[in-house]
Amino acid sequence: MIRHTYNSTPKNQFVNTILTINNLTKKFGSITAVNNLSFSIEKGNVYGILGPNGSGKSTTLGIVLNVVNRTSGDFHWFDGSGTTHEALKKVGAIIERPNFYPYMTAAKNLELVCKIKGVASDKVHEKLDVVGLLDRKDSKFSTFSLGMKQRLAIASALLNDPEILILDEPTNGLDPQGIHQIREIIKKIASEGTTILLASHLLDEVEKVCTHVVILRKGESLYTGSVDGMNASHGFLTLRSQDMSALKGALEGNKAFGTIKTEGDSLIVYLNEPMDASEVNKMLTDKGIFLSHLVKRKESLEEQFLELTKNK
Missing domain, CATH: 3.40.50.300 (P-loop containing nucleotide triphosphate hydrolases)
Structure with a gap:
């Protein structure tokens, strides 16, 4: 986690x-x-x-x-x-x-920005090339698609x-x-x-x-x-056992495990450090807890983001 x-x-x-x-x-x-x-x-x-x-x-x-x-x-x-x-x-x-003048060309709009910013206008063609608009330098802004307008804005921000x-x-x-x-x-x-x-x-x-x-x-x-x-999250485990309270008790307090939560009839356990499923199984078996279900998964960036940003 x-x-x-x-x-x-x-x-x-x-x-x-x-x-x-x-x-x-x-x-x-x-x-x-x-x-x-x-x-x-x-x-x-x-x-x-x-x-x-x-x-x-x-x-x-x-x-x-x-x-x-x-x-x-x-x-x-x-x-x-x-x-x-x-x-x-x-x-x-x-x-x-x-926000550019619609009936001015891409190049003329950028030249005007150069005057406002107080920078030399010799960068105009270079920055149009960076954003892939050099071939449209003489096209009016009003003819640009939304994506082209955004690329011209980036060129404008790069002039200095x-x-x-x-x-x-x-x-x-x-x-x-x-x-x-x-x-x-x-x-x-x-x-x-x-x-x-x-x-x-x-x-x-x-x-x-x-x-x-x-x-x-x-x-x-x-x-x-x-x-x-x-992306380096150590992943999480989905666990089930006949005695779920004993299972949870065995996991709590162990520094290898982070957040433990119940989802349906399973425990979801986040790992704080690298650990194979077989290691977890052996550790629990040694404590007299036998698992009916054990799956290890890598927590995706999306899952982590949703977990972090959900309303709490």
């Missing part, structure tokens, strides 16, 4: 830290959208903030991008020596639907060669082909050294694209760590 883990970065180790969030809280009246959230983002990784709609993902991004005021806690970019305004010049972000790219639900509303294209672009950008932070309610997205994940439910962090760490 997943254990709650939290990243912490000593104050003297900022070399590879892009963003540090400490005990961040945001309240809207009586509603707590973000609750005592802490995590850090290290250079060169792809981080996913994962959670159901309303879990606080967009609010968290809004706070670190200075468009939402925090209630308490703090955050800082990079080594924390400069202002947030200065730091955000090294950040690229898309947190709303793409940011150290980190922030994306809020980047594949929302897209068809399967559009989703695949955006995910491939994210992987490509990450492979070239840009750190990425994306918010998503799609487990599949995070599993396929991200190296690290922060799972939120009702504004609280339930898990912070690597995606591989979630």
Whole structure:
């Protein structure tokens, strides 16, 4: 079973830290959208903030991008020596639907963004190529599909060669082909050294694209760590015996076993450490408990996510 883990970065180790969030809280009246959230983002990784709609993902991004005021806690970019305004010049972000002039071409729209951002326009063709739109550089924005509009928005966010790219639900509303294209672009950008932070309610997205994940439910962090760490769950057992109370008693208090719960006429037992079914069977037999049913399964990432985010 997943254990709650939290990243912490000593104050003297900022070399590879892009963003540090400490005990961040945001309240809207009586509603707590973000609750005592802490995590850090290290250079060169792809981080996913994962959670159901309303879990606080967009609010968290809004706070670190200075468009939402925090209630308490703090955050800082990079080594924390400069202002947030200065730091955000090294950040690229898309947190709303793409908003370009419909009757201007893709290239002209990006040239305008360059003027607004105060960066040279010689990056326009390069960034259009990154998102696979160079052949449509002279096409009007109004002729683009939703997926193409989103790809143009990503190109726009890359114009200042940011150290980190922030994306809020980047594949929302897209068809399967559009989703695949955006995910491939994210992987490509990450492979070239840009750190990425994306918010998503799609487990599949995070599993396929991200190296690290922060799972939120009702504004609280339930898990912070690597995606591989979630996949490294030792699995769980489904057990049955004639004397179920004796079986449960034999399992409780053993550090090898985590959560134990009853489902129907079976016990579901999560493993804290690697253990073969045969080892469990022998251990219980030695205690005089004989099993009528024993199955070991690997807990899927989806099962872990649903277990973590269900209402409790």
